[in-house]
Amino acid sequence: MQATLKSISIGLLVLFCVQVFAQTKFGKVLKTTPGIVSYTFRNEFAKNVPQTLDNIKALGITNIEFSNLFGKTSTELREMLNDRGMICTSYGVSYEALQNKMDAVIQDAKTLGAEFVRVAWIPHTAPMDLTLAQKTVADFNSFGQKLKENGLTFCYHNHGFEFLPYQNGTYFDYIVQNTNPDYVSFEMDILWVFHPGQDPAALLKKYPTRFRLMHVKDLKKGVVGDFSGGTPVENDVTLGTGQLDLPKIMKAARKTKIKHYYIEDESPIAGQQVPLSLLYLKGL
Template identity: 30%
Template sequence: MQMNRRNFLMAAAAGFGAAALGGLPALAGGGRGLDRIGLQLYTLRSLMEKDVAKTLAFVAELGYREVEFAGYFDHTPAEIKAMLASEGLTAPSTHVSMTHLNEHIDAVIETALTVGHRYVVMPWLAPEERGGADVYRTYAEQLNRAGEACRKAGLTLAYHNHAFEFEAVDGIEPYDILMGETDPELLKIQLDLYWTTKAGRDPLDYFARYPGRFVSCHVKDMRADGEMTEVGSGTINFSRIFAASEKAGIRHYFVEHDEPADAAASVRASVEYLKKLRF
């Protein structure tokens, strides 16, 4: 990404305190569809930087019903809550850096409760924050601690993956450390379907291993060459994955594209595809 996600979260969060492998995309399937399609607003960060209210209005006009934040762009939590209400949107989830979870957990919780979030998601560990197995065991301890604080406040903490968690360190994959050494009652999972697939893993395998632990997912597609693309224009079989949502525990589906050529066109194309998807 052009902008380090951790730095983006730190800079934008001024409001604190004040396929599946293979397969082709399919519209055919069962009779169910998504009743609430969400959007991770990081995709529209260039628009959010200019005007949050207009961006949220645009998102609602496209047919999204939920959004997930990655910073509030100098707006207070109360202002964000009012903007959401004016557009008929809800924001069940927000992304918060590990630094904020460790150093500002009270402010994180206060902000989440004010805006109306139910989930606080740790989205990214920068390369310099990664290390050997013991580093991830330390993160597991920290996530358990933050998860307990969130639970006491009526919130749920979750972890969002990329591909690096599936690359073994000291003979073990960090993802297995994080899953095995965190309390399932204190830490849930937001599975990124693109990065999981990019890493050569099948989301359904993890749904089977950890049923009920996945509260949301990032809906991102992958081209045949492995690059990210708009939902429905790549190779991930979303019908197959979404059909297992109940087993996985997934309640929310957030479209995202990390580096779209045209952010507005990207989120429009993705939501139009998902409106028609059946599984």
């Protein structure tokens, strides 16, 4: 009985979201409905891609950042998106793919209709140091140049370990300041800025033209961060219920070049949390 009532309440919430987000303007701070990162519904996509797309659209979300093709070809995914009036604006790939399969990355990104190609992890076996930072800069400039030549924009998604102190700043500062802005842009994951002890709003103000994409998420209260780049997925909570100062962050983001915002919720109850996170963002 309790499970049935819970299912009904979630269904009503989804219906309410559809009605609310059908409006032209999403909210006061975030003007348009945010997208979603496919990883949020990774388990659902792994079982049934068409149904998962239908469920996402039922929430009023039509913009997806894919970081997995879930056993489909890019052509098949694009057809599914087209059939539903949905789009893919960013395509997430591995570092190894950019190093060794660049042509395939470019083809898939273009087929999906993505404008951005994103990587979210720098291979490493030890904490970030200058040698790794220098190699990262060289690789990013190379990746970005090749992608730009093919009409795509390269973005790096921070993951926490880049914020170890270096000189008067961090290794993340070093990477931003030493990459070519014509070739290299960034996707801010606000949880992975906050977790290692940084202020997302301050970082947005520091580099207002370098961030083009954002992952919007929140960190469970009481969780203590570090430079590991990892935290249990259960620590992803409904927006507005965790530690991050989202009103401050989102207002700062409005003054940057960020083009697309995506909700990313890695928790096992993302299906319950995402509708509530949407309502929170709309109410800002």
